[in-house]
Amino acid sequence: xxxxxxxxxxxxxxxxxxxxxxxxxxxLTIVLGILDVLNLAHGELFALGAxxxxxxxxxxxxxxxPPTTLSTQLVFLxxxxxxxxxxxxxxxxxxxxxxxxxxxxxxxxxxxxxxVLTFALLLIIKDVNKFIWGPSPLRLQDAYGGIxxxxxxxxxxxxxxxxxxxxxxxxxxxxxxxxxxxxxxxTGRIIRATAINREMATAIGVNTSRTFTLVFALGAFFAGxxxxxxxxxxxxxxxxxxxxxxxxxxxxxIGGLGSLRGAFVAALLVGVLSRWAIWQYPPAELAAPFAxxxxxxxxxxxxxxxxxxxxx
Amino acid sequence: xxxxxRPGLVSHNGxxxxxxxxxxxxxxxxxxxxLVGLLFAxxxxxxxxxxxxxxxxxxxxxxxxxLAAVGxxxxxxxxxxxxxxxxxxxxxxxxxxxxxxxxxDVSSFTVLLVAAVVVATLVAGIIGYLxxxxxxxxxxxxxxxFGQLLYALVQGQSFFGSSDGLPVRPGEARQPLVFGLAxxxxxxxVVLYYLTIVILVVSLLVMWRLVKSPFGNALDAIGQxxxxxxxxxxxxxxxxxxxxxxxxxxxxxxxxxxxxxxQHVRPGPVLYFLRSGDIxxxxxxxxxxxxxxxxxxGVILVFLQDVGRDVTAYFDALTGFALLVIVFGLPxxxxxxxxxGGLLSGAGRDFREDPTVITVWVSxxxxxLIRSVREWISDVRSALGVR
Numbered sequence: 128x129x130x131x132x133x134x135x136x137x138x139x140x141x142x143x144x145x146x147x148x149x150x151x152x153x154x155l156t157i158v159l160g161i162l163d164v165l166n167l168a169h170g171e172l173f174a175l176g177a178x179x180x181x182x183x184x185x186x187x188x189x190x191x192x193p194p195t196t197l198s199t200q201l202v203f204l205x206x207x208x209x210x211x212x213x214x215x216x217x218x219x220x221x222x223x224x225x226x227x228x229x230x231x232x233x234x235x236x237x238x239x240x241x242x243v244l245t246f247a248l249l250l251i252i253k254d255v256n257k258f259i260w261g262p263s264p265l266r267l268q269d270a271y272g273g274i275x276x277x278x279x280x281x282x283x284x285x286x287x288x289x290x291x292x293x294x295x296x297x298x299x300x301x302x303x304x305x306x307x308x309x310x311x312x313x314t315g316r317i318i319r320a321t322a323i324n325r326e327m328a329t330a331i332g333v334n335t336s337r338t339f340t341l342v343f344a345l346g347a348f349f350a351g352x353x354x355x356x357x358x359x360x361x362x363x364x365x366x367x368x369x370x371x372x373x374x375x376x377x378x379x380x381i382g383g384l385g386s387l388r389g390a391f392v393a394a395l396l397v398g399v400l401s402r403w404a405i406w407q408y409p410p411a412e413l414a415a416p417f418a419x420x421x422x423x424x425x426x427x428x429x430x431x432x433x434x435x436x437x438x439x
Numbered sequence: 440x441x442x443x444x445r446p447g448l449v450s451h452n453g454x455x456x457x458x459x460x461x462x463x464x465x466x467x468x469x470x471x472x473x474l475v476g477l478l479f480a481x482x483x484x485x486x487x488x489x490x491x492x493x494x495x496x497x498x499x500x501x502x503x504x505x506l507a508a509v510g511x512x513x514x515x516x517x518x519x520x521x522x523x524x525x526x527x528x529x530x531x532x533x534x535x536x537x538x539x540x541x542x543x544d545v546s547s548f549t550v551l552l553v554a555a556v557v558v559a560t561l562v563a564g565i566i567g568y569l570x571x572x573x574x575x576x577x578x579x580x581x582x583x584x585f586g587q588l589l590y591a592l593v594q595g596q597s598f599f600g601s602s603d604g605l606p607v608r609p610g611e612a613r614q615p616l617v618f619g620l621a622x623x624x625x626x627x628x629v630v631l632y633y634l635t636i637v638i639l640v641v642s643l644l645v646m647w648r649l650v651k652s653p654f655g656n657a658l659d660a661i662g663q664x665x666x667x668x669x670x671x672x673x674x675x676x677x678x679x680x681x682x683x684x685x686x687x688x689x690x691x692x693x694x695x696x697x698x699x700x701x702q703h704v705r706p707g708p709v710l711y712f713l714r715s716g717d718i719x720x721x722x723x724x725x726x727x728x729x730x731x732x733x734x735x736x737g738v739i740l741v742f743l744q745d746v747g748r749d750v751t752a753y754f755d756a757l758t759g760f761a762l763l764v765i766v767f768g769l770p771x772x773x774x775x776x777x778x779x780g781g782l783l784s785g786a787g788r789d790f791r792e793d794p795t796v797i798t799v800w801v802s803x804x805x806x807x808l809i810r811s812v813r814e815w816i817s818d819v820r821s822a823l824g825v826r
Contacts, residue, residue: 163576165580227815228815229763233766237519238521238576239521239723240766240770242579243720244763246720247759247762247766249716250755250758250759251756253756254753257752258756369713373583373584373712376580376583377584379580380584384577410595410596412595413590413594414592414595417587417588418588420588424569
C-alpha cells in the first residue's frame with residue numbers, strides 16, 4: 128500500500144541508511160583514491176567500531192539512570208554521541224598501527240599482494256573481535272530505547288524512531304565537515320595534492336608517508352564512527368562487516384572512484400532505492416543495490432562523478 | 440603428424456627430454472615427478488581407506504577448488520588482473536548442476552557438466568564484459584561486487600532454496616548417473632574422483648597449451664603493458680575477455696563437479712565473497728607464477744581448513760597469519776619457491792655443512808627484527824608528528 132506516511136517513513140529510513148553507508152564508503156574511497164589500496168579489511172573496522180562502541184557506549188549509559196524528562200533525555204543523547212566519538216577515536220591508533228606496520232611495506236608491491244594482505248587483515252580482525260567479545264551477537268537495547276523516548280517526531284504527527292533522525296542530522300554534519308576539510312583546510316588540500324600526484328607532492332615538501340598514515344587513520348575513524356552509530360538499533364555480530372564492505376564497493380562504483388561527492392550521492396541513492404525495494408518487494412532487498420550498479424555501469428562506466436585522484 | 444611433434448624422447452643441447460605432446464617437453468626429473476604425482480593422485484582412494492586422517496572428500500574438494508584457482512591464475516599470471524569474484528563461476532557451475540538435477544530431473548553426469556560449462560560461459564561473458572572495461576583495483580572491486588550480486592540473487596530466491604541450498608537429485612536416486620550407470624554411494628565417490636583426475640589432467644594440458652600459444656604470449660604482453668600491446672596490434676579487449684571467459688569455464692567445471700560430489704549446494708560455501716578470497720589465496724599460496732601452484736595451494740588450503748577447524752575456533756586468524764607469512768616472506772608461493780630452489784634448499788645445504796650457521800641466522804634474524812621495530816617506531820613517531 129502506498130500511503131503518504133508510509134512513503135515518508137521508508138524514504139527517511141533510506142536516507143538514514145544512506146548516511147551510514149556514506150560514512151563507511153567515505154573512509155574506503157579516501158583510502159582507495161589516495162593510498163591506491165583496496166582495503167578489504169574496512170568492513171571489519173566498521174564491525175570493530177560496533178564492538179568497541181558496545182563496550183564504551185554501554186559503559187557510559189550504564190553510569191546514568193534511564194532518561195525520563197526531556198532534559199535528562201538530551202543529556203543521555205549527548206552521552207551516546209560522546210561514546211560514539213570516543214569509539215571512533217579508539218579506531219585512530221588502530222588505523223595508524225595497521226598502516227605503518229602492514230600497509231607501508233607493500234605500497235610498491237604487486238596489487239595481488241595488497242589485496243591478499245587486506246584479506247588477511249580482514250580474517251584476523253574478525254577473529255580478534257571474536258576473541259574479545261565472543262561469538263554471540265551483542266545488543267545495546269538501552270541506548271536505542273533511551274534516545275527513541277525523546278518525543279521528536281510525534282511533534283509532526285509521524286511515528287518514526289528519533290534515533291534515525293539523529294543519525295540523519297549527524298550524517299549531514301559529517302558530510303559538511305568532510306567537504307570543508309577537503310576543500311578548505313590546508314591538510315585537506317595537501318591530501319588531495321598527494322592523491323593527484325604523489326611525486327610532485329613529495330617534491331614540494333609534503334611528507335607523503337605521514338599523509339598516508341593520516342588518511343588511513345581518517346578512514347578508520349569514519350569506519351569506527353559508522354560502526355558505533357549503526358550499533359544501537361541492531362546487533363553487533365561477527366559477520367556484520369561483510370555486507371557494508373560490499374555495499375560500499377557498490378557505492379564507490381556508482382559514485383565514481385575517488386569522488387567523495389559521488390560517494391555521497393550514490394550512498395543516498397542506494398540507501399533510498401533499496402529501502403523502497405524492500406518495502407515494495409522484499410526479496411529484492413539484497414539484489415537492489417547491485418541492479419542499480421549494473422545500470423550505472425552500462426550507462427556511465429566511469430561512475431556518476433568519477434575521475435581518478437580527485438577527491439572532493 | 441610430423442616427426443617433430445610425435446611423443447617420445449628428444450634431445451636438446453645434449454640433454455634428453457621426454458616429449459609428451461607438441462610444445463610440452465619434460466626433463467627426466469620433471470617426468471618422474473609428474474608420474475609420481477599422478478600415481479599418488481590415483482592412489483588417494485586406496486590410501487584414504489588405510490588412514491582415517493586422509494579423507495577422500497577433502498582431497499577431492501581441494502582438487503576442485505584448485506582447478507578453479509588454476510582458471511583464476513590465467514588472468515592473474517598473464518594479464519595481471521586480480522579477480523576477486525571467482526566464486527561466482529564456481530557457484531554458477533554448482534547451481535546449474537543442482538537446479539537441473541533437482542528441478543528438471545536431469546540425471547546424466549555428462550549433460551550436467553556440459554550445461555554447467557554453457558551457463559558459466561554465459562555468466563563469465565556478461566560479468567567480463569562489464570568489469571573488463573576497467574583495470575587494476577577497479578576491476579577487482581567490480582568482480583567482487585558481481586560475485587556478491589549472484590550470491591544475493593541466489594540467497595533471495597526460494598527457487599534456489601535460499602540459504603538452505605539445493606540437494607542434487609533428492610529422493611531415492613541420490614546421485615547423478617555416470618555414463619548411464621547408477622552406482623552405489625561408495626563406488627560413486629571413487630568413480631567421480633577418478634573422473635575428476637582425468638578432467639584435471641586434461642584441463643592442465645589445455646592450460647599449458649594455451650599459455651604457450653601465441654594467444655598466451657599476447658596475454659603476457661597485455662599484462663606487461665596494455666598500451667604497448669594495443670599499439671602492436673593485439674586486440675586487447677577481445678583477448679582479455681576471452682581469457683576471462685576461459686578462466687570462468689574452469690571455475691564452472693570445478694563447481695559442477697563439486698555439486699555432484701557434495702550432492703548439496705549452499706550459497707555460503709560456493710558463492711560468498713570469502714570463497715573468492717580463498718580461491719585467490721590458493722593461487723598465491725601455491726605460487727601464481729607456476730601452472731601447478733594453484734592446484735597444490737588448493738589441496739593444501741582445503742586440507743588445512745579441514746584439520747584446522749577441529750583444532751581451533753580461531754581458524755580464520757590462523758589463515759590470516761599464514762597469508763601474512765606468504766605475502767611478506769614467501770611471495771613466490773610454495774611451488775614457486777621450491778622450483779627456483781631458492782632460500783630453503785640453500786639454507787639446508789649450509790646447515791649440513793656447518794651446523795653453527797644457525798647462530799648466524801639467529802643473530803641476523805634478531806638484528807633485522809630490531810631494525811624493523813626501530814623503523815616502525817620512527818614511522819609511528821613521524822606519523823604522529825613527534826620529532
